[in-house]
Amino acid sequence: MIKHIVMWNLADAAEAPRFKEILDTCKGIVPGMREFEVAVRADGLEANHDVALYAVFDDAAALQAYIVHPRHQEVVATLPARVSRSVFDYAV
Template identity: 85%
Template sequence: MIKHIVMWKMVDPAEATRFKELLDTCKGIVPGMREFEVAVRAEGFEANHDVALYSVFDDAAALQSYIVHPHHKEVVATSPARASRSVFDYQT
């Protein structure tokens, strides 16, 4: 299994919820996607980013299918401005 974690800092943190809603439309778009959860920074908790994605794929091929999927690319292209992005992929 491949775990794919991505975190973003938004240019305007008020856009985090809209970004989450866009990312949520990617859930289940490819075979081999096992888990897909998007979270927005919660008040009162420590966070260096505004939005986080935790997803699990059967293998690297399923992850790659997600990355190049036309819907995923459209979401990335139409999302609110992000100041930074951090990614951590690992195999279990």
């Protein structure tokens, strides 16, 4: 099983809800995707990023299928402007 965590800082933090809405359209697009959750920074809680994605895949092949999937590629191209992106993938 592969866990895939991605976090972004946006050029305009007010775009976080729209960013989440767009990214949520990737949920379930490939076989082997077990979990997919997008969260935005919440007032009163500690956060160093504006948006975070947590996804779980059966294996590295399922993660790769997600990365190259046409819908994912389309979403990446249409997301609001990002200042930074951090990724952490690990096997369990």
